[in-house]
Amino acid sequence: MDGGFVLKTPLDTLHRRLGGRMVGFAGYEMPVQYEGIIAEHLACRNKAALFDVSHMGQAELNDAAAFEKLVPGDIIGLKPGRQRYTLLLNEAGGIVDDLMVANLGNRFQIVLNASRKHADLKHLAEFGVAVRELPDRALLALQGPKAAGMLPEGASLSFMGAGEFEIAGIACVVTRSGYTGEDGFEIGCAAEFGPALAEALLARGAVPAGLGARDSLRLEAGLCLYGNDIDESTNPVAANLTWALAKRRKMAWDFLGAEPIRIALENGTAEKLVGIRVEGRAPARAGTVIRSSNGKTIGRVTSGTFGPSLNVPVALGYVRSDCAADATSLELLIRDKAIPGIVSPLPFIPHRYVR
């Protein structure tokens, strides 16, 4: 990070004790892996994994109507105990951040990308949305088919449910959501209790997992990563995020950046975000040139890795909209070699949310 100082999450000591390999991410020292990315990835798909996501921004607000001016989701209509994915937009209809907003009854909680939280808060302030930052919170993600069994406290929640519960004697805000495509929970608590909460969940059998597995899991689940797959220049229509445009908001078009999004919805966009399965075993990384099967450049990869559950390389990328249909053959230019690929429906791995 610029300036040379590095932030640590409340779980820093625990990561080091567990043998986490620490790397810089969004200004924080974070574990990229403990035992190994593939083992941690598979632990999440088959059992339950525990991720420290305390670097993400947490904040609260009360004025849903003010907040709605900057997002295309139905926040006023979000019922107590429910959470929604939404987009913070700029005037051009570009994505300032993608975020979760939960109605906790007496307040709304928002969870922001670590790399964007400062820009988000500035943007919210500029447009007069009053937000209370919560810098002294920890956030853990317990993800996988065994997560619900390990967290009976959250059993009453269905997918995208939110509530306040006591876990191992610690006051927590729990949502049934995540970033892996699996059932699971995101659990926030006061920073000082983060390590005890993590220890309690590890004692219940969760496998510690790092940012490496978090990335391969979200990619297989077809979920965008801010900074890679979407940014301030991305129209949500190009990123296939039209499902985040609430019906009521699409009738009124009364949010920042509405007009460019309305036009994109009506006329389409030059490029579309697609999933790509790559032949062979070499991952097509971000920046890889995508060509049509007759050799014409049609786009670029924005995220790419080897999918440990699929055992093949998978990628997300933007291609010309006329080349974005499922099963379109294309080529990926990996180290100057044209490797065949195919446009694949997303997610690559079916989501297993408990609705």
Add this chain to the structure above:
Amino acid sequence: MPAKLYTKDHEWLQIGEDGLATIGITEHAQSALGDIVFVELPEPGRSVAKAEACAVVESVKAASDIFAPLAGTVTENNPMIVEDPALINKEPESGGWFFKMRLADPAAIAELLDKAAYDALLDTQ
């Protein structure tokens, strides 16, 4: 067989009874790379310069070049690691070797590190 020699790039080289040099990556290198999922090897017959990038390993996270420790001609590559790249993680300094080469100048091995020098290098990292 003569002892293994090492490079600053965390590769090893060992001269066999046939005079050919076998090249691989060290235990330290495989651990730093993490789970290896793909490897691309030089074809037999390819001549390579010292420090020329001639193979690629991909972990889940990133791609890394493998360099020719010395100049020479590739004589054979290891199909086992193409089939099962994880073998490099399991047996980096034995079954997970990358390729063999005939050195252009066998005396050039004097430029490489012995085990003591390589271990000293690891201690500084």
